[in-house]
Amino acid sequence: MAGGRRVNRRATGHLPGPPVHHGTHTKLLRLVPDVSGLPARPVDAIIVPTARPSAYLRSAMQVAHALDSPLLALCSKYAQAQEVMDEAVAAGKNVIAVDVTPAGGLPDMATSKRLAGTRFERRTDTSYKRNVGLAVARMSGWRNVVFLDDDIAVDDPDHLLAASALLETFDAVGLANHGFADNSVVCHARRAVGYQQDSFVGGGAMAVPAHRTRSFFPNIYNEDWFFLLSATKLSTVGVTGRVVQKPFDPYADPRRARSEEFGDCLAEGIFALLDQGRRVQDANEEFWAGFLANRRELVADVLARLPETACSSAGERTRMIEAMTAAQGRQKWITPELCTSYLRDWTLDRTRWQRFIGGLPTLPTAEALGFLGFKPTAADAYRSRGVPATARRSGPRPSR
Numbered sequence: 516m517a518g519g520r521r522v523n524r525r526a527t528g529h530l531p532g533p534p535v536h537h538g539t540h541t542k543l544l545r546l547v548p549d550v551s552g553l554p555a556r557p558v559d560a561i562i563v564p565t566a567r568p569s570a571y572l573r574s575a576m577q578v579a580h581a582l583d584s585p586l587l588a589l590c591s592k593y594a595q596a597q598e599v600m601d602e603a604v605a606a607g608k609n610v611i612a613v614d615v616t617p618a619g620g621l622p623d624m625a626t627s628k629r630l631a632g633t634r635f636e637r638r639t640d641t642s643y644k645r646n647v648g649l650a651v652a653r654m655s656g657w658r659n660v661v662f663l664d665d666d667i668a669v670d671d672p673d674h675l676l677a678a679s680a681l682l683e684t685f686d687a688v689g690l691a692n693h694g695f696a697d698n699s700v701v702c703h704a705r706r707a708v709g710y711q712q713d714s715f716v717g718g719g720a721m722a723v724p725a726h727r728t729r730s731f732f733p734n735i736y737n738e739d740w741f742f743l744l745s746a747t748k749l750s751t752v753g754v755t756g757r758v759v760q761k762p763f764d765p766y767a768d769p770r771r772a773r774s775e776e777f778g779d780c781l782a783e784g785i786f787a788l789l790d791q792g793r794r795v796q797d798a799n800e801e802f803w804a805g806f807l808a809n810r811r812e813l814v815a816d817v818l819a820r821l822p823e824t825a826c827s828s829a830g831e832r833t834r835m836i837e838a839m840t841a842a843q844g845r846q847k848w849i850t851p852e853l854c855t856s857y858l859r860d861w862t863l864d865r866t867r868w869q870r871f872i873g874g875l876p877t878l879p880t881a882e883a884l885g886f887l888g889f890k891p892t893a894a895d896a897y898r899s900r901g902v903p904a905t906a907r908r909s910g911p912r913p914s915r
Contacts, residue, residue: 620887674756689716736778
């Protein structure tokens with residue numbers, strides 16, 4: 516149909532005019548497959564924001580043990596700090612675990628207040644826990660840390676050392692995902708109906724220079740994309756190594772697509788601007804009016820194609836249609852005014868976070884957690900302490 520063909524060309528960014536959804540943003544990144552000439556840099560800690568039972572942390576524990584790095588497990592929901600510590604001590608692993616509940620230790624963010632009590636409020640704590648990890652790392656004197664999700668497998672611990680070595684040059688380094696694509700529900704469905712759709716680096720496997728980063732994770736879907744932004748553009752982001760994202764069903768619950776839509780619209784819109792060499796500040800109401808209109812066309816086009824799309828079962832096709840319909844319903848409430856006001860709040864929050872992180876004291880890790888209002892769980896044999904990077908072993912020289 517003619518309408519479908521028009522959307523197809525626009526959706527891949529081939530027509531002139533305002534930025535539209537791009538199937539890839541890889542040109543914004545720098546792939547570094549070989550770091551053999553760089554000085555080795557240790558991974559001072561691995562930080563895992565976890566919500567699953569302790570068994571899901573075994574892979575991260577093994578990687579941390581291989582690197583002689585402490586593992587900080589930030590637990591909530593089905594993850595319980597005491598169970599994590601029981602497993603860590605039984606395995607002889609150096610872990611500190613803490614049950615993370617809302618506390619007063621982090622600054623109140625205007626972006627969170629903007630969405631609180633509305634249909635756009637993000638009811639997950641991943642961003643919160645990652646911000647806790649940033650603050651603890653700063654107080655503990657950890658320079659180079661790696662964020663890992665509990666459903667990420669690391670093929671080779673030396674890949675994390677390679678990412679750490681690159682932090683002398685980059686503001687963040689993502690580990691390339693060779694497993695299940697880590698995309699939004701809309702992007703998964705877009706790929707399923709035949710469009711090109713890559714995945715970007717993310718906080719599920721990312722090395723960060725905690726001693727100098729000034730960014731934070733807002734409480735919104737694609738929070739890691741916002742973390743990678745400076746005030747005007749993308750920070751310098753490298754990609755190296757290899758990790759594997761474990762499979763999941765993006766269509767299992769249509770509420771997932773509904774909850775992602777606002778953050779996915781914002782991030783995809785901003786990164787489409789960056790692809791064209793433009794700035795975050797160029798995302799004004801006129802831009803958002805055009806981009807959101809294209810986003811509605813994109814979702815409608817995918818929905819129209821799903822009945823003819825090859826699926827593993829009729830049940831899967833039904834779940835995909837329900838998920839995309841949920842995203843379509845949420846789009847009705849996303850306005851250009853909401854997008855621009857959120858970005859204004861995000862700019863204020865960046866300043867608020869930078870003041871907060873710059874005023875933190877230097878403390879041992881257990882005391883740093885206490886400073887933020889949390890009580891760490893640690894066995895006597897593995898009591899947490901902040902270890903300066905200079906006092907840690909350098910590890911093997913990264914080789915690729």
